[in-house]
Amino acid sequence: MGAVKSKRVPRAIREQQMLDAAVLTFARRGYAAASMDEIAEVAGVSKPLVYLYLNSKEDLFSAVIRRESEALVAAVTAAVEPGATADRQLWSGLRGFFAHTAEYPDGWAVLHQQARTHGEPFAREVAVVRAEVVAFVTELIGAAAKEAGCAGELAEREVAGLAHALVGAAESLAGWANVRTDEGPSGEREHPSAKDTAATMMNFVWAGLGRLMEGERWAPGGLIGQQGRSAAVRG
Amino acid sequence: MGAVKSKRVPRAIREQQMLDAAVLTFARRGYAAASMDEIAEVAGVSKPLVYLYLNSKEDLFSAVIRRESEALVAAVTAAVEPGATADRQLWSGLRGFFAHTAEYPDGWAVLHQQARTHGEPFAREVAVVRAEVVAFVTELIGAAAKEAGCAGELAEREVAGLAHALVGAAESLAGWANVRTDEGPSGEREHPSAKDTAATMMNFVWAGLGRLMEGERWAPGGLIGQQGRSAAVRG
Amino acid sequence: MGAVKSKRVPRAIREQQMLDAAVLTFARRGYAAASMDEIAEVAGVSKPLVYLYLNSKEDLFSAVIRRESEALVAAVTAAVEPGATADRQLWSGLRGFFAHTAEYPDGWAVLHQQARTHGEPFAREVAVVRAEVVAFVTELIGAAAKEAGCAGELAEREVAGLAHALVGAAESLAGWANVRTDEGPSGEREHPSAKDTAATMMNFVWAGLGRLMEGERWAPGGLIGQQGRSAAVRG
Amino acid sequence: MGAVKSKRVPRAIREQQMLDAAVLTFARRGYAAASMDEIAEVAGVSKPLVYLYLNSKEDLFSAVIRRESEALVAAVTAAVEPGATADRQLWSGLRGFFAHTAEYPDGWAVLHQQARTHGEPFAREVAVVRAEVVAFVTELIGAAAKEAGCAGELAEREVAGLAHALVGAAESLAGWANVRTDEGPSGEREHPSAKDTAATMMNFVWAGLGRLMEGERWAPGGLIGQQGRSAAVRG
DNA sequence: AATGAATGAGAATTCATTCAT
DNA sequence: AATGAATGAATTCTCATTCAT
Incomplete structure (x- = not known):
């Protein structure tokens, strides 16, 4: 052993x-x-x-968290195309993210599952990194809105919520994509590639964002456009 | 004490x-x-x-998981309007979900953070419930596609991925919505209501789904329509 | 239950x-x-x-010991023929003993195995009863010697040792007789009856006692007679 | 302490x-x-x-049982004179046994009292060793019968019973010999030496065996010879 | 005559952590 | 650079025993 x-x-x-x-x-x-x-x-x-x-178990765990989160951030950062449009940046970042989490599932598990569930010293460390990612995504959404020429349509808090939702969706898909469903002979039902997973995310996310930026909102009766948000949702 | x-x-x-x-x-x-x-x-x-x-710590934890997941499922189930359109069902279900997780943050934390990270007996119990929720959402998306008269546009696996993304996004927002409390004097920066959080989700999700169902896909160069998906994403 | x-x-x-x-x-x-x-x-x-x-676990255990040892003593006492010769008394006592231990194996197990192995309060209680039995057997041997007209041949301590050996042999056989060897279809290899076990004991014991009372002793070179014991055994 | x-x-x-x-x-x-x-x-x-x-209390107890029973077996084995006549082998073995149990009363107590009364893992371990000893004694009796030229007189089961009785008697004497210490000022009432105890056993046992091998049996009316056993004991 | 509710005291076992070499 | 020997401090779990009805 x-x-x-x-x-x-x-x-x-x-x-x-x-x-x-x-x-x-x-x-x-x-x-x-x-x-x-x-x-x-x-x-x-x-x-x-x-x-x-x-030094100690705590220090060891911290070192692990630090190394793994730096590796993850580095992988995503390296994947993003710096000067590209916001959607391309998101797309390439997601590909980097899914590729990294698939390649280092243990590291991802430690960051996503262990670090967040164990007391103050650690949860904060991951929370900080996650917040940075959310901030980056938030910026991306803002930039996209600017690119689309409709900055005013999205409230700041709304953008933050969207970024959180997006990050959560990506985390969920990362876990899902790594679960090897053991059916049939190998070859059937394979891991989806990082590209496929990223595509699913983009399709899920970008179209919706587009509509939001055009001022459309969902309302109980169906999609409606142009009105202010408070009117749209009446519950 | x-x-x-x-x-x-x-x-x-x-x-x-x-x-x-x-x-x-x-x-x-x-x-x-x-x-x-x-x-x-x-x-x-x-x-x-x-x-x-x-009986034991394990049994106690199991009992907690059982009680809390049943309560959560009951809350969501009670919130959903049975005969309504798919989007309204999703909307009301989300409201129920966010309301419940906001009201019982500890129960939600145990289900979402603790149960999933501690070995076989527990992880499976939550996984089962989560799988049911994902299945429900998957059905909802299918139903929505049928309602929109475009059943063929979404591949089965794509739907599953979307459902997972949606559930992950909701989970992320549940955590986010609950955390925002500890800044400033009380009153300032309040919890967003379940209604607001659900609206964020619906806006994020439904619009995108609508486009997907109309056959549009995201592609590196921007949104494109009507073509098959494999052509759309070239990476 | x-x-x-x-x-x-x-x-x-x-x-x-x-x-x-x-x-x-x-x-x-x-x-x-x-x-x-x-x-x-x-x-x-x-x-x-x-x-x-x-009252308490200890008292309960004491009550059990008391009841079971009284029952055992009563069974043996009832079995012994009062006025008979020493060998017949021993014989009938042994039959009573083996019959009782076979009928109440749990009671016998408590007396023989549990009571003796658990601290002062209990060990003494059984020890007292056992001592009485040994004393009874000692008397019997003495009486037999007298009947045989050779009182002087057996030293007091020697008699005590013999009585102890006899009692130990009987205890061992009681355990042995109760073990149901599970071989073959039922019928084969049955419990020996109390009578058989008692006969084994008598054959084992009485013949040897007879010789001892006649002054014979075992010595490394074989049986020798008439001499004092210290001379007989030289090691 | x-x-x-x-x-x-x-x-x-x-x-x-x-x-x-x-x-x-x-x-x-x-x-x-x-x-x-x-x-x-x-x-x-x-x-x-x-x-x-x-490792654990159970393992510790097992290790104790193993060490002590091996030591006991080794002591007896070392004491037995290999090529000697059956009676000399028994004699020397008994001396070894009584000497060892007197020297290590705690080890003997653990084997004899504790190990046998505590559930399956342990009871079996001692039972195995004891069965080996009984088997050895059984062989010795058989050999003695052969030496005496009267192999047919002792039924197999009878021999087994005698061996059990003999072992039980020895066990009882081992306990007895060790207990006699706590009376009077030291010096008075000493431990009987292993030699003395072994002599008591041999006198008790060997003479009786001799008679048994000559075909004599005890019967309610006194010792009788030559007849079959079933006739001898009528109860 | 009988019991559901409750606890003080102690048991085995495991761990992170250190010392001496 | 590296380790065999050793422990203080918890932690889970059990049990004999009592209280209030």
Whole structure:
């Protein structure tokens, strides 16, 4: 069990091995149920060494969160085409996001499931990153509105809500896309590619945003246009 | 600390008090970090009584999940207008959902954050309920397509993806709507009402669905219509 | 589970039901692992009633020991033919003993296995009864020696040792005889009857005693007679 | 209380210390009443170390049973003179047995009293060892019969019964020999030596066996010879 | 005569963490 | 750079026992 023993490994590498082991173990067991014993064993080192390098379980978890969220942000950032139109930026960012979460499901699980459910030190760390993402998306929506020449149609709070909804939808799809439905011989019912998932998102999101920016709103009786929002929804 | 001591309470009532305490504590601390000691204290009883009535921490957590998910489903079900059009059903269901999650944030936190991150017995229980909700939404989208007279335009898998995205968006907004409380003096920056949140969702979702059903798809160059999807997305 | 509920039973009878339940449960589980809960359930009453009648677990166990050892002593006493020769008394006593232990294996298990292995209050109670039995057997051997007209041949301590050995052998055979070896179709390999077991004991014991009383002793080189014992055994 | 603290002891030695402490404590208190806390304290270490090395109370008890029964078997085996006549083998084996049980009364108490009264995992372990001893004694009796040239006189089941009686008698004497200590000022009423106890057994047993092998049986009217057994015992 | 409701005290077990080498 | 030895502090769970009716 655990990695092959190789003595005298430089610190930088050992630390990464430990973080790898920690990501795996936190994802498999959850923060609380993951024991330092198991992490050390998976990393192929003794427990005191883990403490020597990472100080404590909390610090280790924080280091994991930091590394994984930086990796995720880096992946998305790298994927986004800087000068493109807002929709293309969203599209490329989503592709980067889905590709990364599919490639590192354990890292994603730690960020999305573990970090958010365990007390103050950690939840905040992810919340900050998530807030940045939401802010980025918010900007994108604003930019899109400007591009479409209809800045006034979307209230600030409305945009924030939309960004939150969009991010939540993406998170949900990330989980869904990673669940390998075990039916039929392999080949049938495969993982949807990051491209497909991103397309689903774009189709879901962009069309609606377009209409919103044109001033249309949903109302109990059907879509209506041009009126102010408060009138549209009467409950 | 804990509730006011009231001796000799019938079992049925005590059990509810214990479940209340458990919901609170699990939401505050997370499953693993919540100790039976604290739950008992919050419930205002001794630990042995908790074990006598609820058997074990696992059983207690299961009972909590069951009660809370049944309550949530009941609230949404009660909110939906049975014979209405698909969009109205979605609208009323969302209102019920946001109203319930706003009223019982701890119950929602346990279902959404704790139950899903802690091993097989629990994750499955919530997964089942969530799958039912997704199925319901999937049906709604199908019905809407039929109402709009364009059944063929949406592939089955596409519908499933949309339903997942929609549910994820709603979950994200539920969390968002509940968090906004702690800024400024009370009164300023209030919870958005369930109605407002549901409206955000409907505006976000329904318009987009409408376009999708009309055969429009998003493509890197902008919205395009009528063509097959594979042509639309070239990446 | 437990006996059929019948309310309003006179105390004397209820107590016996409780003792029955206790014997069963102590034999099945052992003293420590037997819970008052289970005993009460097997007895078909509520726990407080057990405490009302029997005071405590210790008292309950003592009551069980007392009842069972009195029953055993009574059975053996009743079996012994008062005026008979020593060997006939031993023979009839053994038959009574094996018959009783076979009929009440749980009672015997409590006396022989549980009572002796659990701390001072209980071990002493059984020890006293056992000592009485040993004393009785010692007398019997003495009487036999007298009958045989060779009182001087057996040292007092030697007689005591023989009595202990005899009692131990009988206890061992009681356990052995009660183990139902589950081989073959029923009928094959049955319980030996109390008579058979007693016969085995008598054959084992009486012949040897006869020789001892005639002054013969075993010595490393074979049986030798007439000499004093210290000379016989040289190691 | 507990042993003198000696830090940083190699595992193999610590384990033996723990087993020593466990034997002592199980013998004193019984399996259930012996707490891991007390065992750890007696061993002079902390509880977690006991768990680290021995895993659980059950495993600890099993380890104790294994060590003690192996030691007992080894002592008896070492004592038996391999090529000697059956009676000499029995004699030397008994001396070894009584010497060992007298030297390690706690180990013997655990095997004889505790292990047999506590559920399946343990009872079986001792039962197996005891069955081996009984089998050995059975062989010895058979060999003795052959030496005496009267193989046909003893039925198989009869031999088994005798072996059980013999073992039971020895067990009883082992307990008896160890208990006699606590009366009067030390010096008076000493432990009988293993040699004496073994002699009592041999005198008790061997003479009787001799007669049995000569075809004599006990019968209600006195010893009778040569007839079949069924006729001898009429009850 | 009998019980549903309730608890104080202690049990086994596990963990994050450190010391000495 | 690395580890075998060791522990303080919780945590889950159980049990004998009592109270109020």
